[in-house]
Amino acid sequence: MHYESPVRNSLILGDKSYKDITNDIAKPVESKAPRAWWIAFSTAFVMFLWGIGCILYTIGTGIGVWGLNKTVDWAWDITNFVWWVGIGHAGTLISAVLLLFRQKWRMAINRSAEAMTIFSVIQAGLFPLIHMGRIWMAYWVMPIPNQFGSLWVNFNSPLLWDVFAISTYLTVSTVFWYVGLIPDFAMIRDRAINPVQKHIYKILSFGWGGKAKHWQRFEEVSLVLAGLATPLVLSVHTIVSFDFATSVIPGWHTTIFPPYFVAGAIFSGFAMVQTLLLIVRKIFKMEDYINIEHIEMMNIVIMVTGSIVGVAYITELFIAWYSGVEYEQYAFLNRATGPYWWAYWAMMTCNVFSPQFMWSKKLRTNLIFTFVISIVVNIGMWFERFVIIVTSIHRDYLPSSWSMFSPTFVDIGIYIGTIGFFFVLFLLYARTFPVIAQAELKTILKSSGENFKKHHDEHGAH
Amino acid sequence: MGHTKHNPIVRALFNDDDVVLDAVKDLRSSGYHISEVYSPFPIHGLDEAMGLKRTRLSTAAFFYGLAGLFFASWLTYYTMTADWPQNIGGKPNAYWFLNMPAFVPVMFELTVFFAAHLMCWSYFAVNKLYPGAKAQNPDPRTTDDHFLMEVELEGKETDLTKKLQELGALEILKVEA
Numbered sequence: 001m002h003y004e005s006p007v008r009n010s011l012i013l014g015d016k017s018y019k020d021i022t023n024d025i026a027k028p029v030e031s032k033a034p035r036a037w038w039i040a041f042s043t044a045f046v047m048f049l050w051g052i053g054c055i056l057y058t059i060g061t062g063i064g065v066w067g068l069n070k071t072v073d074w075a076w077d078i079t080n081f082v083w084w085v086g087i088g089h090a091g092t093l094i095s096a097v098l099l100l101f102r103q104k105w106r107m108a109i110n111r112s113a114e115a116m117t118i119f120s121v122i123q124a125g126l127f128p129l130i131h132m133g134r135i136w137m138a139y140w141v142m143p144i145p146n147q148f149g150s151l152w153v154n155f156n157s158p159l160l161w162d163v164f165a166i167s168t169y170l171t172v173s174t175v176f177w178y179v180g181l182i183p184d185f186a187m188i189r190d191r192a193i194n195p196v197q198k199h200i201y202k203i204l205s206f207g208w209g210g211k212a213k214h215w216q217r218f219e220e221v222s223l224v225l226a227g228l229a230t231p232l233v234l235s236v237h238t239i240v241s242f243d244f245a246t247s248v249i250p251g252w253h254t255t256i257f258p259p260y261f262v263a264g265a266i267f268s269g270f271a272m273v274q275t276l277l278l279i280v281r282k283i284f285k286m287e288d289y290i291n292i293e294h295i296e297m298m299n300i301v302i303m304v305t306g307s308i309v310g311v312a313y314i315t316e317l318f319i320a321w322y323s324g325v326e327y328e329q330y331a332f333l334n335r336a337t338g339p340y341w342w343a344y345w346a347m348m349t350c351n352v353f354s355p356q357f358m359w360s361k362k363l364r365t366n367l368i369f370t371f372v373i374s375i376v377v378n379i380g381m382w383f384e385r386f387v388i389i390v391t392s393i394h395r396d397y398l399p400s401s402w403s404m405f406s407p408t409f410v411d412i413g414i415y416i417g418t419i420g421f422f423f424v425l426f427l428l429y430a431r432t433f434p435v436i437a438q439a440e441l442k443t444i445l446k447s448s449g450e451n452f453k454k455h456h457d458e459h460g461a462h
Numbered sequence: 463m464g465h466t467k468h469n470p471i472v473r474a475l476f477n478d479d480d481v482v483l484d485a486v487k488d489l490r491s492s493g494y495h496i497s498e499v500y501s502p503f504p505i506h507g508l509d510e511a512m513g514l515k516r517t518r519l520s521t522a523a524f525f526y527g528l529a530g531l532f533f534a535s536w537l538t539y540y541t542m543t544a545d546w547p548q549n550i551g552g553k554p555n556a557y558w559f560l561n562m563p564a565f566v567p568v569m570f571e572l573t574v575f576f577a578a579h580l581m582c583w584s585y586f587a588v589n590k591l592y593p594g595a596k597a598q599n600p601d602p603r604t605t606d607d608h609f610l611m612e613v614e615l616e617g618k619e620t621d622l623t624k625k626l627q628e629l630g631a632l633e634i635l636k637v638e639a
Contacts, residue, residue: 172574186597
């Protein structure tokens, strides 16, 4: 009944029992932090504090402290917003779409990928808030009765759709994550010795006891949430792309944006999952659970989505030429050969060229190579957003107002600060949360565990 | 499961999901009533073997989603058409349906928002899960690698104990309910 084809590789290596899974996954929570964790945490925390300082400076003084000018009036803030939202997409893709497709390899990585989703959407959400300039007016984006007569928010605007999309995405991802975490918190609660720790996990685990009826509801709720999260994740980056696509700026006014943004989001998100998990599996010795099979699967996703993004870039160029619109043609010519040529070709190299190495099995199963490519892809995806946003507006219809964008220390500081904030959250998560969905993982031990598979192959299925 | 309150219960501990599933099937066919099974992970087919009814949470989610859709339709109608209609970007807004295509993203998001959140609240409520609740499992090993079955005791205790031992129970304990 736990049979799986011998063609499929084992997902849990070694001679593991249910008890071993519990011990291995509870270990990082129960033991002291390794030195590497403290070094990483303090570095991230310093970056975070620097970012807070720059944000406070921006709020106190005004958006003028950024490098924006009359022509380039939207730059790093929105670039970083789109970059962070995109990174978030892989978590939902892994936990929701791969659940619907019944992909068992998702189980070792979905918890951390979803954590990454939530933490990166938090970073993303910061940018629209601070780029409003007057953050204390942020509640104006909500459709609430107000003192201006009956002036409401504009439901025709993609910026408002974004408010609804991002807040739905953040909160739904969080409950999806938490519903899955409850049984694992209960596992830690039930073996905690330290009374303080036991009390904290008692609160977090909501009293979960693993009753048969509760598991039945758990599976139903997970399935329905996956069904809801799948169109949701596609809608979020679609709506983010509408921020540009519904405008009439050459280079932004492009109907290919929704699928192209979604593919790019999955691409960058998987790269970030690779970066994080390659470190997590090493530091917490989880190589048996997050093994080459998982890394290879993710590299294939990176290769496919990278190629989709490549096709989108080329389609954009073709359509710009084919449209016959002079301004559209110039926007793309300027992107590739204008003063920002280096950003365009950095994007092309990182996003289209570098993932093609993954056609080679040798390279896509090489950990160091994977790690390098995962960083390269995220640099490339940052450049993609920068290229779309800045190169489309820095040379507008009036050549006398053509200009360049140069970031100030505040622009850079806020960006670095969000990277720090992201890692602060992720590192705290990695020390206090079960980083692998152990309850779910136990359900595949008998079908995908190395020892059980070997047993099946030798003695036949039963 | 409410009527378990009167009969004493026998608790049997197992260490394998297949063994516990077979034991449930066996005991049920011999006429015993399994009042609960605590397990560290979902066991496929256990709900059917125990005779549990299908959960209605997904049906509830459908109606929650519908409520979200209606709320979004009303909200956009009230704010954009009824209360203060404005000509924005030349989009037709004489009545709600004309302007509706621009509201589809918000209608979709609120449908998902309502369905997902209200379903999760319902899930917590029916499972009696809330922050700080007392652990529902009587034995802490059932979140690790053990499986605890609760069988209602009707008839002789020795018969049931013997049967449970044959079915692979590691520990057997009688509790008065």
